[in-house]
Amino acid sequence: MDIQEELARYTRAEMDYWDFSGVIRIIQNGSVIFETSRGYANIGFSIKNNIKTRFNIASVTKQFTAFAIMVLYDKGLLELDGKAGKYLPGNMLLPQEITVHDLLSHTSGLCNNYNFEDNFYVYEDRLPYNKEQFFRNWIIKKPVNKPGKEFNYNNSNYNLLAWIIENVSGKSYNEFLYENIFSRLGMDNTIFDNGKDIISGKADNYLHDYDVLVKVPYTNNLFSIGAGALVTNCDDLWKWYKCLKNKEILSEQAYGIYLSENKNNYCYGLERHNEGGRIKYCHGGDCIGVSAYTQYYFDEDICIIIMSNTESIDQYRFGNGISSILHGRQAQASRRQESILLPPKELQKYTGTYLPGKIHIVQKDGKLYLVRVNQDIHIRLYCVGKDSFKRWYEEQQLVHKLIPDGSTKPSVWGYELISKDLI
Numbered sequence: 001m002d003i004q005e006e007l008a009r010y011t012r013a014e015m016d017y018w019d020f021s022g023v024i025r026i027i028q029n030g031s032v033i034f035e036t037s038r039g040y041a042n043i044g045f046s047i048k049n050n051i052k053t054r055f056n057i058a059s060v061t062k063q064f065t066a067f068a069i070m071v072l073y074d075k076g077l078l079e080l081d082g083k084a085g086k087y088l089p090g091n092m093l094l095p096q097e098i099t100v101h102d103l104l105s106h107t108s109g110l111c112n113n114y115n116f117e118d119n120f121y122v123y124e125d126r127l128p129y130n131k132e133q134f135f136r137n138w139i140i141k142k143p144v145n146k147p148g149k150e151f152n153y154n155n156s157n158y159n160l161l162a163w164i165i166e167n168v169s170g171k172s173y174n175e176f177l178y179e180n181i182f183s184r185l186g187m188d189n190t191i192f193d194n195g196k197d198i199i200s201g202k203a204d205n206y207l208h209d210y211d212v213l214v215k216v217p218y219t220n221n222l223f224s225i226g227a228g229a230l231v232t233n234c235d236d237l238w239k240w241y242k243c244l245k246n247k248e249i250l251s252e253q254a255y256g257i258y259l260s261e262n263k264n265n266y267c268y269g270l271e272r273h274n275e276g277g278r279i280k281y282c283h284g285g286d287c288i289g290v291s292a293y294t295q296y297y298f299d300e301d302i303c304i305i306i307m308s309n310t311e312s313i314d315q316y317r318f319g320n321g322i323s324s325i326l327h328g329r330q331a332q333a334s335r336r337q338e339s340i341l342l343p344p345k346e347l348q349k350y351t352g353t354y355l356p357g358k359i360h361i362v363q364k365d366g367k368l369y370l371v372r373v374n375q376d377i378h379i380r381l382y383c384v385g386k387d388s389f390k391r392w393y394e395e396q397q398l399v400h401k402l403i404p405d406g407s408t409k410p411s412v413w414g415y416e417l418i419s420k421d422l423i
Helices: 003-018 058-074 100-104 131-139 155-169 173-185 234-246 252-258 315-326 344-350
Strands: 022-028 031-038 040-042 206-209 212-215 230-232 271-275 278-287 290-297 302-308 352-355 359-364 367-372 377-385 388-391
Touching (some): 003 315, 022 234, 058 173, 058 230, 058 252, 058 278, 173 234, 230 234, 278 315, 302 315, 344 359, 344 367, 359 377
Antiparallel strands (some): 206 212, 290 302, 359 367, 367 377
């Protein structure tokens, strides 16, 4: 079996099993050796995904934001070791120790607003966007550690970088990226999704509520500026890959910095991994109803692109399976663990409120559902062992141990069951 046949066999089996919706393109030595699409860009109008469909790429956006900062660096408009606050508007005061490099490398020590107790995630991020208020209420909180000491992946770092781009250049984030990156590379299908403009050919995003696909709840994309919400397609990501491989736009020195590894294998908007002497650059993107992944082997001229408008498949595992085939190794298939059928009475002990208004578990028709997103979304769970559950429709490695070893009380993500009622 040749490599194209092996790629086709592997990807088809994985996409069918996990009901993947999206596109895959694999390029080697300047030629597309495999590409495919599956699922629907718009279920309501029965519009299928195709290789030209545009997708939200979530945190894959970060490599573009970091590159834009390096454009400013090459122009002599900022210093990477300079105080980040120097390049922000005067009403945005950061701790003086935080540098631009700290933001790029996720070592700023800033508080991360994506946690269960706060009301930002799928609550305040649905509201009208006010940059100053967003900064004041959700970014400039008590730091979690000193700048430069620890790696802490945090979207706030890249929100701040987007605002630095705007403040230093005098242009909007989208305008600066278009003028300095997208237009120069012919990336005509790439744009920041501000939630208002009509983007032709863009896939809607879906997830399962109970056992039915629904459109994802609305959130205001402006809160993702710099950290996510770029929309693009396979053609443009290939052009982007060639820019990085051939070192276009930036100086040699800037590329050396951009692609250098810092803490936790993180460069600037990209991860760098040494696989037995083979260097891989990659980055994924995850958001509600969105999964994306790019993987680059510059020395071997290999580019792997995965974009999806659901969260069904683990794109990181899938991408690594594809690269295994390209490197002559066996790609392991991923399957659900065997489901253990529990009677409704047994399931009932897990149901109730764990965090009021935010984390609940309910039972319906003999199935268990984790309730998230302000009680809007019901995620089906299935039993894989004693008090252990996984998500049915999403390939995730996480096992929810609903009654931890040594405990008698159910808990989810560290939050104990506090009421059998939904509150």
